[in-house]
């Protein structure tokens with residue numbers, strides 16, 4: 408039985424062909440994973456399947472309906488979680504669930520959802536005050552309400568921590584019935600093992616359609632095989648780092664936090680956080696969703712004031728001298744925070760001006776950044792139209808535009824494909840070699856290995872600090888994922 412039947416589908420946007428003569432069947436009652444690089448066409452395909460976009464030519468039939476002309480019949484049968492799920496930020500967690508239950512005529516039975524998502528104790532918190540990963544889980548819970556025939560999830564696990572990510576697939580499998588078809592797009596290749604079928608998309612074409620097992624059973628392993636399918640990754644010298652002015656400093660700690668604390672009412676988002684990061688060091692902040700990583704970043708940048716403690720950037724107190732401190736750092740926020748209606752070039756120009764690059768140097772610097780990031784072809788595109796991966800690249804470019812000695816990167820690789828992730832880390836490591844101090848968060852445990860030191864953060868507090876090897880030893884584990892899980896469980900017991 409087939410839930411979606413696609414024949415010779417074509418969809419173009421001005422000059423780019425997003426979907427290129429694509430044919431595909433999506434089987435009923437199966438979980439089909441849609442895997443592909445940024446800009447491969449995943450979101451476009453999803454939108455065509457559920458009738459949010461009209462194809463140029465070709466045919467789509469979803470649940471035997473034409474998704475465009477029979478949309479009103481189709482919509483109630485579909486549970487859809489877009490990349491940016493529409494939570495009501497000024498409603499609480501539970502109010503959001505009530506609202507979506509009402510919209511879908513469902514009873515107020517959320518116990519299992521709240522349990523799974525770890526949101527039970529936070530049900531009266533405003534959705535806008537949740538961490539990025541917590542929002543993602545609430546969005547998924549809302550999309551799962553009711554019993555849709557067809558569940559469509561566009562990158563549901565972006566930003567979800569490794570422990571919860573394991574539960575996510577379980578949650579979906581538990582909450583749907585055997586008849587439900589699921590289409591699940593992802594950039595996490597390790598997730599693909601749990602799909603029934605894996606469809607790999609590249610440049611708007613299906614380049615693999617089969618059991619995920621057959622992708623991983625090659626001698627090269629899964630990740631390498633997918634990279635090969637996508638055209639391969641060749642590590643090159645980082646042009647970004649090459650063009651960077653070297654950073655020298657006699658400071659002991661280029662980034663320093665002393666007893667940082669952030670309290671909301673009686674709740675400690677961050678408590679007693681102290682660290683000293685040296686010049687040229689890559690310092691990773693790891694921890695489950697809601698641990699307080701982004702809150703720490705925001706305090707370090709002066710975007711939110713701590714309720715106690717101090718933070719210094721290149722020896723300058725961020726509270727006493729925020730402007731001077733900030734001129735020394737580049738910050739890439741977890742949530743895309745550029746100007747969507749401005750083009751790529753305009754965003755770069757804006758940030759160049761905001762960071763105080765004087766007018767005569769600005770154009771040269773922007774041209775240079777466009778060149779090193781390979782933005783030549785997209786510089787006139789509006790940033791809101793970029794794929795997630797390109798948005799992340801642009802955010803990073805904006806953070807680097809003034810050549811800062813310190814970089815704060817809050818989940819720079821969430822939602823980007825494997826090839827881009829490798830490329831990002833190539834740049835990050837090369838920048839550190841130039842003397843740039845880097846504070847970074849990630850939910851990819853393989854990336855944690857690239858850090859010189861890691862601080863493991865849980866419920867607002869540091870539970871372990873050390874090199875990746877030191878932490879592994881402490882947890883008696885041979886990989887970072889087990890280390891993460893073990894150390895958090897141990898701290899839970901205490």
Ligand SMILES: Nc1ncnc2c1ncn2[C@@H]1O[C@H](COP(=O)(O)OP(=O)(O)OP(=O)(O)O)[C@@H](O)[C@H]1O
Nearest residue numbers: 536537538539540671676696697698699700701702
């Ligand atoms: N304005 C606020 N009011 C109440 N609680 C808040 C507010 N802002 C953040 N919090 C809470 O502080 C905690 C830490 O959030 P933070 O965003 O720092 O987590 P995180 O470690 O970055 O998580 P993620 O991995 O999901 O990005 C969460 O429980 C969050 O809900």
Ligand SMILES: [Mg+2]
Nearest residue numbers: 539700701741
């Ligand atoms: Mg965060």
